[in-house]
Amino acid sequence: MSTLAAVSVDPNALHFVGMQPEPSALEYNVSSDSVLAAVTDGYDVLALPITNPSFRARVTSTSQPARSSVIEPPSLSEVSIQPNSPYTPHVFGLVSKWIELDSNDVRVASLSAQVLQHELAYAAFCGIGYVVVPGPKRRNNVSLYAEAINSALAAAPFTKIILHLAMAEYVDSATISDTPSAVSQISIWDIWNTIRTICDYPSRLSVGLQIPPQLPSQVVLSRWFAEPVSILFLSGKVFLQNSKGYPVLSKAHQYFMFKFLKLHPYTILQDIRESARARTNRQFVSKEDETAYLIYLRHLHKNLPPPTPMEEFGKGYEDFLQKPLQPLSDNLESKTYEVFEKDPVKYEQYEKAIFQALTKRQEQGLVIIAVVGAGRGPLVARALKAAEAAKTSVFVFAVEKNPSAYIYLLQRKAQEWGDNVEVVCSDMRTWRLQQGVDIIVSELLGSFGDNELSPECLDGVQEVLKPSGIMIPQSYSAHFIPALSPKIYSAIKSQNKEEAANTPYVALLQAVDLLATNIHQAWEFTHPSPLAKSKRESTYDGLSLELALQQTSVTSNTPAIINEHNTRHSKGRFLCENRAVMHGFAGYFESVLYGDVEISIRPDTLGKKSKDMVSWFPIWFPLSEPLYVPDESEIEISVWRKTDNRRVWYEWLVETFVTIPGSSTLDRRESSSSRTSTAATNSRVRLSCSKLHNANGKYSSMNL
Amino acid sequence: MSTLAAVSVDPNALHFVGMQPEPSALEYNVSSDSVLAAVTDGYDVLALPITNPSFRARVTSTSQPARSSVIEPPSLSEVSIQPNSPYTPHVFGLVSKWIELDSNDVRVASLSAQVLQHELAYAAFCGIGYVVVPGPKRRNNVSLYAEAINSALAAAPFTKIILHLAMAEYVDSATISDTPSAVSQISIWDIWNTIRTICDYPSRLSVGLQIPPQLPSQVVLSRWFAEPVSILFLSGKVFLQNSKGYPVLSKAHQYFMFKFLKLHPYTILQDIRESARARTNRQFVSKEDETAYLIYLRHLHKNLPPPTPMEEFGKGYEDFLQKPLQPLSDNLESKTYEVFEKDPVKYEQYEKAIFQALTKRQEQGLVIIAVVGAGRGPLVARALKAAEAAKTSVFVFAVEKNPSAYIYLLQRKAQEWGDNVEVVCSDMRTWRLQQGVDIIVSELLGSFGDNELSPECLDGVQEVLKPSGIMIPQSYSAHFIPALSPKIYSAIKSQNKEEAANTPYVALLQAVDLLATNIHQAWEFTHPSPLAKSKRESTYDGLSLELALQQTSVTSNTPAIINEHNTRHSKGRFLCENRAVMHGFAGYFESVLYGDVEISIRPDTLGKKSKDMVSWFPIWFPLSEPLYVPDESEIEISVWRKTDNRRVWYEWLVETFVTIPGSSTLDRRESSSSRTSTAATNSRVRLSCSKLHNANGKYSSMNL
Structure with a gap:
């Protein structure tokens, strides 16, 4: 899918909360001609409402409490798109904005769900592949909305459904006390996350983001960047005017577009006639006045900043999961x-x-x-x-x-x-x-430092080193940080086998949002290793006599672990300020080659230590089930490097906690009867823990 | 497994926190003879330490920082159980209490894990099937402990591992402010839950509960009752003395035993010689003085209260999952x-x-x-x-x-x-x-009221009813409540197929802990139904002409839903006071047969409305993944009853929330800089949501 610009006949930018006023009339005469005209003007796609106000009128009359709650499908006079149009592959369908899938009125919710299904069915019949559905209208009925979307996905089995969402709620600070529910800068992301979680991460469900005149904070932008955004809605009203009177985007919006165009979304232009009128101060605007927006977008797209060496090198590999190399047991080509x-x-x-x-x-x-x-x-x-x-x-x-x-x-x-x-x-x-x-x-370094068995290999060879000898690299360390990546989670889930979520992957991480500000150093290996020397013979030159004797006397199936000194355990703690869902954690390495010469793939140090080095993508440790983390929660990641003499593997698990300010549970209960001790004690509450992944190296390991 | 009494040579009751002093000496000369003697005395099993203090002495000397961190297996002089004893099937192994799997010292943790594996290996070699492992010693290293247990389970693939745990922490109210972490009456259950979650609900892992002299609250008891408790540890010190000088249990302990014996655990008696000495005031006690405890337990076991009609009727079906009957599509035998x-x-x-x-x-x-x-x-x-x-x-x-x-x-x-x-x-x-x-x-009622399609059947037959006619039942309603049941979750998980967690089951719920005090009424059906009458012909007498015309004109694959009036949706809200993990929800029905004659299987009304009725077990709606809920959280369960003209099915999902007292997130951040507005607003935070289960009736439905 290449990046395309499309036009929407929809005259109003959509906002998130509250019902939309009905469009008084459609601006275009919706016909094959209008599609043709749009394509001729240089648009790739035209976004059209599926039904017209007559359909709405009929549905509204049905919504009076009456005997029948069944809506019949739209008739010919009620649809906006001609059923025999040859241009429908160039049309995106817009589901009626007036439906309320999440209405508190059971009857309205039911009628809305029927309208949605009828419109989807008609769009599918016409060969329209992308349909935009207005986002939920209420915070407290998200489950109802999600259930309707899930039914719609099943009823239209080939349609891509795009939920039209604002990027963030614009909270008036004066009204905060009136909205006690969890309003935060990423509350709309939160709602999206709930919907797709309920629907179980369907591949045909994605987001259509409305770009606001004032862009939200970096936290919000990087969160959405990790989500499946397939359409950007861009109103003409967001454009500025340059000195020659042409529409242009602000620097901030340009950077935004540069970043998001990496995801290859469609861009749908809205309100361009209205904006052209405002820009030119003319009631009747020329075709050129209108297409100026499109031309600017095309220009922007042609003038993307050049890719970095890593972007160039990794092109096509973004978020693609590869099993780490096993150069020790496999010979490379x-x-x-x-x-x-x-x-x-x-x-x-x-x-x-x-x-x-x-x-x-x-x-x-x-x-x-x-x-x-x-x-x-x-x-x-x-x-x-x-x-x-x-x-x-x-x-x-x-x-x-x-x-x-x-x-x-x-x-x-x-x-x-x-x-x-x-x-x-x-x-x-x-x-x-x-x-x-x-x-x-x-x-011998891998993305996580030791994951290609560098410690074990170098332990073996260091016998040939003089006592004063030097090893390059001198040391290396493993690092990790929790992250959100619905894209990677979906890819792993679609494999539909236990193994997939119990294997670390090498991947060029792109659609990934890191969930903490600190990266945790897990452990380090230094060379030469003082511990390895003493055991060299028994480890690599066959079993020593003593060891052989010892092993025959062992009654268990767990002989003594010879590489015990190369096992590691680390627990990293991370503060997650903004609510998120954790799908796994990203791993990196740093290494001191010698003296002050270092290499690093840690995002916060690679620029300083080894800028533009491309040999390593990060490593990704997946979670089999996403863990939701509320605002200000703590994530604890435990990782083990283990061995059984034949193999080396990692195991990992995640725990999450929140600190409830005020008093501990017991305290709270007691103080409800007697309010004598008001000393506030914070109480740290466990929220969830994952299972132990890849326990006993069952699913993935490196062979010695 | 029948209920057995066993004796432990372990002279000390175990407490949860802190290291145990080393047993100064073993009370029994551990030999085949002692096992034989115990069995002769009437015990079924003898619980013995696997190794003796010599092994500990060697391990302790190794624990000094030195080159090798590898512990060799115990030698003959270091084991307590003879390797060639014919009585080992009558022995439970006790892993050394002095190990610290969760030590903050990496070296101690590693040595402890090795000791555990050696002792398990030796016990397995000797044919000992049950091994008791001391519980964790620290609150903050549970993940470390769990990982060690998980490795042990893998290394001893046929051994049943029992974690010896206290029922609750005894919190000194004076010290609460010193223990800001989440101390609650079910904090030990919480730790157990974390361990088995990390280990992914292994079937060979269970709990050995130490019965305290003072029983904890009902909340704690009913929580443990739902867990896999395979051993009860009962110290002689817990017994009282009756007027004749014999040891007896308090009324509360008797009730406790009556309840828990339904789970068929072993009971291990502890400290009986010491207790007999105290009881008799003699230094040298007779065999009779000692076996008095066992005799009392046998007596208790013989005098269990008689089963209720439901217990009698459901014997052997406790928590056994059955697919609901489909009497409409299947003919019963x-x-x-x-x-x-x-x-x-x-x-x-x-x-x-x-x-x-x-x-x-x-x-x-x-x-x-x-x-x-x-x-x-x-x-x-x-x-x-x-x-x-x-x-x-x-x-x-x-x-x-x-x-x-x-x-x-x-x-x-x-x-x-x-x-x-x-x-x-x-x-x-x-x-x-x-x-x-x-x-x-x-x-026609099912466990959830309408789940055997009573509404659809009665809609069809009500045409024969006179306008003044009566239908019995007049009405029925569906009810549900969130619940914990690791046993049911494990049974569903072990089926290892998507379908299993997306199907409602009929089951006599026993090892289930209800997580709220209120049961939610979901919906009601009344008969005769005013809505059904008007559509009778089109529904059951073939398609009417109008409907047939309409259906041919439908371009979608979703024809109009005729039974729309029998669809339902309900969201129930529940306050969960004590932290728990939710595995599903239990469903019930109530019905007004006529006038004031009712039947009910709701646990809180069945006694009043239809005591000892046995025809229906409750229904169980499972969750595919357990949801952890902290103290004072809210659970919202949404259930749909849906139809597509051919089938009827349920869909369900669960959301959880906590209310953070004080201020909203935005508020908190602002007030950190300026503390002007101190008006506390509570903020309701989403914790998790499940996916939509059985979406579109994919996995389970009732055929019309």
């Missing part, structure tokens, strides 16, 4: 290596790190470097380059377990590197050497 | 009729109602009665009996659609009833008669 070698930033940082390591050494003489997991050799080349710059003589071992990559390396040695490089085909964990190595360089 | 005819109360009430209807009539002469859905004729017999009592001549039509039951009725007419009864084989909806009927009697 040459193409995969090639993709990663293209990173302009990562290898620069490695070269800098090797250079610093070489120049800061006290010892003189030949420096032995081992590039472990050498792949096709990019780090070998960088090591040689760094040595040249540092004016140091080096000998480089290129250790690679993938036999095909080994051949590739042999060729590079023959053609480029010569005698200063030795290529070794070996698993780094079992590679042994008579002499000691000064610097071990590896690039 | 003679045996099924027979079961329902046994109800001592229901037919008495019908006879009274018919009697009242006959005696209150103004008109003279022969009274025509139609028993519709006559089955095997119980209501025909009652109608004749009532007529005799009322000294009224009647003629009874017995209308039955089931051809086999029709034959049964014919035989009864021939043998019992004679010429005053005519048996008709017909669907009551299409049965027509030249003359009018005075009284229509039916028994």
Whole structure:
């Protein structure tokens, strides 16, 4: 779906609360001609009401309490769209705005639901694929509204239903005390969330957002950005006038459009004749006066800011879920290596790190470097380059377990590197050497740092390191933050298997709203590892005699865990200021390669540490069920890194809490009888907890 | 599993918070002999620690920060239970109480988890099926504890793990202000709920409840009663002494035992030697002094109060989920009729109602009665009996659609009833008669009133009713209330299919805790129905010409709904005072048969209206995911009764809210800067909502 501009004949911008006045008359003579005219004018699509005021009149007369509460479908004289029009693929249908699916009057609600179903049925018959339904009119009957939408989705099984919603409620601060219910800047998002939760995240249900003259706060904008917004409603009244009298958008609205156009919504222009009249001060406006809005939108669309390197690199992969690579157990293809070698930033940082390591050494003489997991050799080349710059003589071992990559390396040695490089085909964990190595360089990091088993691999190879030796990277850490992403949740849900929600994914996160201001550092690994050394033999050179004896004496099916020192547990606490629903959490890593040379994919530090590095997308840990979190609640995420000698895996769970100000429950009860102690104690109340995901590594793990 | 009494060698009752002092010495010499001795004394099972203090000593020495954090399994000298004992089927294993799975010290937590796994493994090797694990020791590390339990469940795949928990925390009112976290009377239940939620409701995980000397409130008791309590720990110290010096339980404890023994838990006696010493004032107590506790328990067990008629009738069906009958589309078997005819109360009430209807009539002469859905004729017999009592001549039509039951009725007419009864084989909806009927009697009610399609059936038959005619029942209503039932939730979850959580069930609710004090009346049906009459022809006599024309002109796949007047919607609001988790809601019906003759299965009115009626179990509407509700929250349940001309079905959803006292969110933020307006506005915050269950009748419906 490309971004299109469309025109709505609907003369009024829609507001959220309260009934709309009936359009006095339709501005256009609704016919095939008007569609044709609109398309000729450069619009892609025309948005038209499905029925006309005659239908409304009939329904209204039925709504008097009478014997029959059954509405018959609209007749030919009651529809706005001709049933035999060839242009209906270019039409969006607008469901009557006067219906009240959430009426307190059972009869009105029932008639409204029938009108909705009739209009949807007629639109579907005409071949109209997108139908806009007015949003709910009441805060307290959302369940009623949602049930009607759910029925409509089932009755029109191929129609995309778009709920027309305001971005936010405009709360008059003077009236706050009159509206004790939960009015907040994202209360309309809250209502949308309730509707789609009740409807169980249907793929054909999306949002049509009315763009207001005054844009709401960043909190509201980034929330909607994570939702399925398929239409932007843009009134001519929102436009400003430039010095030449043409309609233009404010800077804020331009930025808004730049951001949201990434989601590829349709834009529906409203009130353009009326706005053109106001702009030109003429009663009769020319076609040019009207199409000026469309032309501006086209212009805006052509002049989008250029994509960042990550946007360029990740094009088409936005929010696409990939299983993390398992380079330890799977051999990569040459193409995969090639993709990663293209990173302009990562290898620069490695070269800098090797250079610093070489120049800061006290010892003189030949420096032995081992590039472990050498792949096709990019780090070998960088090591040689760094040595040249540092004016140091080096000998480089290129250790690679993938036999095909080994051949590739042999060729590079023959053609480029010569005698200063030795290529070794070996698993780094079992590679042994008579002499000691000064610097071990590896690039085994995954999106969460240790998730491609870097700690286990480096534990094995560090035996070849001299006591004074250096490992690059020196350390790396895992980080996470809770997030909302209905898009990712739906993708996982649609797989319809337990495994899907118990697997971490690598994904270029786009339609994701982070739910806290702090990112939590979970844990760190440093190399060389003091704990690993003492256990090297027993871990990787087969079982020692003692261990073998010990294991035979074990009566359980859980032999002693040898990699215990690489297990981790971390609990992160996050304050979630604005109500939201949590679908999972995003994970990142940071790494100190050497000295002050770092790389990072944490959104708040990547710009400073390794701007425009593209090798890693974030990791996503899903939740099998969304957790709703009210305003000012606390989210606690617990993550474990576990192992059983054969595999390594993550387990995770989430708990949520709110702090009720005032008094504790017991306190409150007591004080209702005697109000002596008024010392307010806050009480922290558990709201929900998830199950333990991927318990015992049942669904996903990395093989050792 | 029958109710057994067992003895624990564990000399101390366990408390919830804080570490236990190490048992100074084991009271019994743990050997095969002690098990044999216990069994000989009349105990069924002996509860023994799995390891002894030597194992603890070794683990404690390991817990010093050192290189290895790996605990080796216990050796022969470190176990309390002999590996070759033939009596292990009569042994429950007690995991060491000194472990701290939820320690803040990562090292201690890790060692504890290893101890747990070793002890479980050894117990499993020995063939011990039940192992008791001490409960968590900290409020804030429940996730850590739960993760360890979850790992243990996986490592010991056949062992039943019982968490030893106090029933409630005993909060010293003086210290409340020092414990700002959520201390409430059901805080321990809350922790249990968190653990089993994280572990995802494992069937092998249950609760061992410590019975305190002072029983907690009814709220706490009924909460635990709904949980999987497989062991009751009963200390000798809880017993009183009767006038003859024998140990007895207080009245309150007796009632407690009577109630809980319905769940068939084991009872483990503790501290009996010590208690016997205190009781007898002797240092050396006799075997008789000790077994007095066991003898009393056996006595108690033999003298349970007699079951109510419903308990007797429903024996073995407690919480067993049955799909509701569909007597309209399925023909019942003679045996099924027979079961329902046994109800001592229901037919008495019908006879009274018919009697009242006959005696209150103004008109003279022969009274025509139609028993519709006559089955095997119980209501025909009652109608004749009532007529005799009322000294009224009647003629009874017995209308039955089931051809086999029709034959049964014919035989009864021939043998019992004679010429005053005519048996008709017909669907009551299409049965027509030249003359009018005075009284229509039916028994079409389901557990939720209308769920066996009584409204639709009676709409059809009411055409034969005289304008002044009476229908019995005159009216019926549906009622519901939110409830907790982990047992039912687990049963539905274990079916592992979407359908299971989208179907209402009929069940004798036992391990269920109702979460509100009010039961909500959803809707009512009255007969004869003024709305049904006008549409009779079009509904049941084939399509009228107008309707046929109309339907051919309909372009949608949703033809006009003819039974619209039998659709219903209701939203019930409930205050849930004590935190809980909602697994579904229980449904009931009430019915006015005639005048003041009523029947009811609502727990709060059944005693008054139709005590000991056994024909109906309640209905249960499940939730696919449990909803956690904090203290003082509101639950809103929306239920729809819908139809599409071919079927009738229910849809339901649940929303939860809390009211935050003080100020609204916006208010709070503003007042943080300027504290001018201190008028407290309460803010009602949405906590969660379920999806719409059984949307569009996808998973369950009643066929018309």
